[in-house]
Amino acid sequence: MTGFITRAFHGRRPEAGTEERLPPGQYLTRDFPVLSAGPTPHVPLDQWSFSLEGDVAEQRRWTWDEFRALPSETITTDIHCVTRWSKFDTVWTGVSLDYLLDQVQTDAGYVMAFCDGGYTTNLPIVEIRGGKAWVAYLYDGKPLPAEHGGPARLLVPRLYFWKSAKWVRGLRLMDADSPGFWEQLGYNMHGDPWKEERYWGE
C-alpha cells in the first residue's frame, strides 16, 4: 500500500552508515533475540554427531571430538531474522560447509538440515557452497549457548536466520527441494532478505 501515512509517527532513522547494510524492512538491534518454537534441546556431547546422508555415494558421520578437530574458520557477519531484526558484526567459529561437502560425493541440488528437537529447514546447495555456510560451535569466541543453537548450529548469513538451523545434527542431500518446518507453515522456500522473501508468494 503506497501513500498511506501514519498520523504523527516520526520513528527513529537508522544510524549513519547502517542503512546500506540493512535489508528492506529490517531494523538494527544490539540484542540477540531467541525465537524458538519449542523447548531448547539439551544433548550431551558424547551423544552428539553430525552426518551427511541421503543422496551421497557414502554417508559421513563425525562425533563431537572428530568434528572439533576439523579445520575451522572464524568469520564476522551480519545476520537478519524474518521477524525484522538484524544484528551486525556477529562473530562465529565453525567448519565450512565447503569442507564438509567435499568429504562426500553427490550430485544433489538441495539439502534438508535436520536437528535435535525435530526442526528442519531446506536449502539449495548453491546457497551453502562457495564460502557461504558453516556449522558453527563458537559465538563470539565462546561455546554457543543452547538457547542460540548450541552445541552447534548451521550458519547461512545470506538468508533469513531461520535457515541457520539451531541444534543441527546433519544434512540430508536431496534431488528435489522440499519444505522444512517453517516452510511448511508458509515461510519462503528460499528466504533471501535482500529480496524480502519472507513468506510464500513473494
Place this chain on the structure above:
Amino acid sequence: MPGWPGHIAGEHVDVRLTADDGYQAVRSYSIASPPGNGHIQLTVEELDDGEVSPYLVEVMQVGDRLELLGPIGGYFIWRPDMRGPLLLIAGGSGIAPLMSMLRQRVVSGSETPIRLIYSVRAPHDIIYRHDLEEFDRLPGVDVTYTYTREQPEGWTGYRRRIDTELLREVAWPTMDGAQAYVCGPTAFVETATAGLAQLDYPPERIRTERFGPTG
C-alpha cells in the same frame, strides 16, 4: 476491518507505521481476541527504548488508521479440534496470545479443559483481570497466579517464579497428554519449559512464543 481474512487463536500481526518521508517501521503483536469477530484486539506493552510501542500506546488515538500485515503464526496456534487438555503458561504480557485461545474456547463452545498459570511481578501487571476472573469461573477452566515480587494483600497463593514444584502441583499430570503453550520473555520460557521437562512433558507437546530483549 476491510480485507481481514480472519485468524487462528495464537497468531500475530505485523503493524507497519509510515512517516511522512516514507520511512517505515514494522513490529509484531499478538492478537488477543478470538477469531470470528470481524475486528481484532492487540495488546501492546510500551518498551522504554521502543520505536513502535511508544507510538501505539502514547500517540495513537481512536479513529486513527493503522496498517496491518498478516495474520502470521503457523505454529503457536490452537484450534478447538486439537486433542488434549490445555496447559497455558504466561509470563507478563505473554498472556496476550493465550487470551485469544481462552476466548476461542468460549466462543466455540469447546469443553477442552484448560489450566492457565499466569506469572507477573506485581498485581498491577495483570492484564485482562476481569476476563480472567470470568474464565476462572467456567467449569473446566482453572487460573493460577503467581506474583513474584509484590503480592496482593492477604495473598496466600504462589509468590515465586515458576519452577518444577509449582508445575507439579498445578499443571496437568504428564499422563493426561496436555498440549502446552508457553509465552513470555525468553528467560521465562526457558525456566518454564525446563520445569515441564523435569515432569517428562514430551517436547513435541510444548509450543513456545518468546519475545523481548535477551540482554
